[in-house]
């Protein structure tokens with residue numbers, strides 16, 4: 854008799870880049886496919902969309918602007 858066993862999947866995918874979004878600091882479920890790379894920095898699709906739709910004067914605008922600046926800022 855063969856007993857069924859639930860084997861936890863502990864294997865991690867190798868070679869898969871899991872980028873962290875510059876703005877929300879989250880990794881989208883799709884990984885690198887869930888966003889864009891700007892100057893080597895990753896921006897998830899949700900934040901990209903937010904930037905596109907945020908207008909000057911919006912309460913989120915200055916917050917986003919500061920975050921976006923980090924794309925071009927040199928990080929040592």
Ligand SMILES: [Zn+2]
Pocket residue numbers: 874875876877878879896897898899900901
């Ligand atoms: Zn994001």
